Amino acid sequence: MSRAREGEWPTVAYALLAVLARGETTGYQLARFMDKPVGLFWQAPHSQIYPQLAALERGGMVTSSAEPGPGPRARKTYAVTDAGRALLRDWVTTRPEQRAVRDEMVLRSYAAWTADRAEAAALFRAEQTTHEQRLVELEQMAENLTAKHGARLGDPAEPIFGNWAALQRGLGAEREYVRWCTWMAEQLGR
Amino acid sequence: MSRAREGEWPTVAYALLAVLARGETTGYQLARFMDKPVGLFWQAPHSQIYPQLAALERGGMVTSSAEPGPGPRARKTYAVTDAGRALLRDWVTTRPEQRAVRDEMVLRSYAAWTADRAEAAALFRAEQTTHEQRLVELEQMAENLTAKHGARLGDPAEPIFGNWAALQRGLGAEREYVRWCTWMAEQLGR
DNA sequence: CGGGTCATGTAACGAGTTACATGATTGG
DNA sequence: CCAATCATGTAACTCGTTACATGACCCG
Numbered sequence A, B: 001m002s003r004a005r006e007g008e009w010p011t012v013a014y015a016l017l018a019v020l021a022r023g024e025t026t027g028y029q030l031a032r033f034m035d036k037p038v039g040l041f042w043q044a045p046h047s048q049i050y051p052q053l054a055a056l057e058r059g060g061m062v063t064s065s066a067e068p069g070p071g072p073r074a075r076k077t078y079a080v081t082d083a084g085r086a087l088l089r090d091w092v093t094t095r096p097e098q099r100a101v102r103d104e105m106v107l108r109s110y111a112a113w114t115a116d117r118a119e120a121a122a123l124f125r126a127e128q129t130t131h132e133q134r135l136v137e138l139e140q141m142a143e144n145l146t147a148k149h150g151a152r153l154g155d156p157a158e159p160i161f162g163n164w165a166a167l168q169r170g171l172g173a174e175r176e177y178v179r180w181c182t183w184m185a186e187q188l189g190r
Numbered sequence C: 001c002g003g004g005t006c007a008t009g010t011a012a013c014g015a016g017t018t019a020c021a022t023g024a025t026t027g028g
Numbered sequence D: 001c002c003a004a005t006c007a008t009g010t011a012a013c014t015c016g017t018t019a020c021a022t023g024a025c026c027c028g
Helices: A011-020 A027-034 A046-058 A082-092 A104-110 A117-154 A159-188 B011-020 B027-034 B046-058 B082-092 B104-110 B117-154 B159-188
Strands: A062-067 A075-080 B062-067 B075-080
Touching: A011 A027, A011 A046, A011 A062, A011 A075, A011 A082, A011 B104, A027 A046, A027 A075, A046 A062, A046 A075, A075 A082, A104 A117, A104 B011, A104 B159, A117 A159, A159 B104, A159 B159, B011 B027, B011 B046, B011 B062, B011 B075, B011 B082, B027 B046, B027 B075, B046 B062, B046 B075, B075 B082, B104 B117, B117 B159
Parallel strands: none
Antiparallel strands: A062 A075, B062 B075
């Protein structure tokens, strides 16, 4: 929540800044956008988002204006400050240190020889199907984006380019994962 | 560390069982194998491994035999029990619930429009290069495996099939990531 | 009038990271 | 003799998840 060292923020803070950089919103909208189902580039529950927004405000990276809301608490609309924009801009071009490889399905494939062959094949076929469906959804999103924004998608100065870029990654990653699951199911199902 | 509910273990426990299922080893060897650099399917530091091995032993999933070691503490060799083998076998064919999408580079791509264009292009080119090198290493590993084990790699009953399967995933994932980084660098570098 | 949506927060916990600790043997 | 390797462990902390909490309004 609070910074580890002066000037260092957890990644979720940059995710919030990245969304707020496109226009001010309420904490609730941010939480909706980043909660479970979609959230193509980063996910976080509201229990992480509200305290993080408060921390960003204490740090002067965002400002909030409260209007009386429907519930027991006021509704707050957040906006990025210049300091927040600068922080995000710097972070975007900083190289991440290499993350740990941790994939439950890869671990299962590594131990597949210990399991029942047919059950293991079924597992990978089921995974394949799920991610084929996910792939169809993403392809639908790509069609919608193309229809609405056309050539602007190729312009890295436009915010919508960010959506396109994240979507390209999602499409590629899902295709590759489906390919691997298919291969695994084939290997196991003989 | 301890089980959340009776019969539920953290994933790192299954990773340890998966390695121990191939033959008994010491905690140190496990830690070496799963620490930072390699660990193609799961990574964990020794500070997580030693307590987890102790927990598995308390749960009757592994046994240990201690011989006097070089340091102030005894060297312990661990082996899976029948219960541990059964636990692993069941877990392997259980479907994981879908994991959260959280990729710092995707987040950066989403916010790329806020950054300096040339710096952003350089970032993705650098990532591309790093992962091209990683890919070469994996291809080397694939060659070595093929040379040493040949057709046994295609037999899902052989433990070595697990290495092959994990490696296939690594190769595919790295290739796809390199592809995306290349595309990003191209888009940004115009 | 009961459940869903809007709207914001706190608390408890688990998983993973980083740092601290100890001490013998081996190699340059 | 200093550093690396072998060998095991604990402590403090951060990040992320799950659950708890409150209450107005709207729709069927």
